[in-house]
Amino acid sequence: MRKGALEYCVLALLTERPRYGFELVELLGQVDGMLTTEGTIYPLLSRLRRDRLVETEWRESSGGPPRKYYRLTADGRRGLAAFRDEWATFRSAVDRILKQGGAS
Amino acid sequence: VTAPRATQIVDGYLARLESELADVPAVRRRELLDDVRAHIAEARAALGEESDAGLLNIIERLGDPGVVAAEARERSGIPAFRPGLQEIGGLALFIVPLPWVWLIGAALIWRSNAWTRRQKLIGTATPLLPLVLLVAGLSLPVVGLGHWWRLFFWAPLLGAAFLGNRLWQRHTGRRPTLRS
Numbered sequence: 001m002r003k004g005a006l007e008y009c010v011l012a013l014l015t016e017r018p019r020y021g022f023e024l025v026e027l028l029g030q031v032d033g034m035l036t037t038e039g040t041i042y043p044l045l046s047r048l049r050r051d052r053l054v055e056t057e058w059r060e061s062s063g064g065p066p067r068k069y070y071r072l073t074a075d076g077r078r079g080l081a082a083f084r085d086e087w088a089t090f091r092s093a094v095d096r097i098l099k100q101g102g103a104s
Numbered sequence: 105v106t107a108p109r110a111t112q113i114v115d116g117y118l119a120r121l122e123s124e125l126a127d128v129p130a131v132r133r134r135e136l137l138d139d140v141r142a143h144i145a146e147a148r149a150a151l152g153e154e155s156d157a158g159l160l161n162i163i164e165r166l167g168d169p170g171v172v173a174a175e176a177r178e179r180s181g182i183p184a185f186r187p188g189l190q191e192i193g194g195l196a197l198f199i200v201p202l203p204w205v206w207l208i209g210a211a212l213i214w215r216s217n218a219w220t221r222r223q224k225l226i227g228t229a230t231p232l233l234p235l236v237l238l239v240a241g242l243s244l245p246v247v248g249l250g251h252w253w254r255l256f257f258w259a260p261l262l263g264a265a266f267l268g269n270r271l272w273q274r275h276t277g278r279r280p281t282l283r284s
Contacts, residue, residue, distance in 0.1 A: 020146075021142065022142070022143050038143070038167065039172035039175075042172075043175045043176035043178075043179040044175070045139070046135055047180075064146070064149060065142075065145070067142070
């Protein structure tokens with residue numbers, strides 16, 4: 001479940017502006033347990049790009065070599081919006097059941 | 105951390121990852137290795153002062169190369185790697201001391217996606233080792249002129265042992281551990 005949600009968390013982090021890989025890893029690392037092995041983010045990003053949910057572009061960085069930035073596509077935005085709805089429904093359904101289970 | 109030591113840690117990790125990605129299409133493998141290399145460079149730049157521990161921590165957090173490669177395989181829809189008849193048969197034929205049987209073994213090994221190109225090159229070039237030694241004149245003091253041809257028997261065993269070891273490591277997920 002965490003794995004399925006992770007790709008939408010990545011998409012959500014890209015809604016404001018494009019970001020590069022290491023930046024995404026750092027942001028996800030701030031949430032405990034979200035990203036257990038950092039290296040696995042890159043196959044995920046590659047998959048998102050092939051599914052055209054994100055696109056990449058190279059940008060100069062100050063000092064270091066150019067960075068690969070990931071940007072949300074229109075498809076990515078639509079996918080994220082759909083997930084937000086599904087997630088809200090799913091979460092409240094689970095909450096309801098968990099609460100009932102605790103009360104009985 | 106000394107520069108050669110750092111290079112050893114980073115290159116060691118990337119080499120193991122490359123080895124684990126042997127059965128992933130080359131374009132994808134190249135992309136992932138580039139991404140991970142860039143990640144390590146960024147993380148190293150973010151370290152204030154570089155130490156062995158700091159560098160090893162970066163590598164540790166990236167995760168086991170086998171786990172990263174498994175993720176790449178899954179995200180690419182490639183089934184999990186299992187050594188099969190082709191790999192075992194290739195190695196078995198390769199150690200039969202007859203040149204034409206070697207060739208069949210070598211062909212099977214080269215057709216397999218269990219090894220990287222470099223590993224295949226190292227492993228299957230070993231039958232040529234005695235020739236190289238002979239040309240270099242090194243085999244004469246070692247075994248004497250009358251016996252140097254016996255190396256033709258032993259050399260492929262070395263190659264097969266190397267390839268078999270790599271195969272075993274991939275299969276069991278056991279790899280040499282990094283120590284500082």
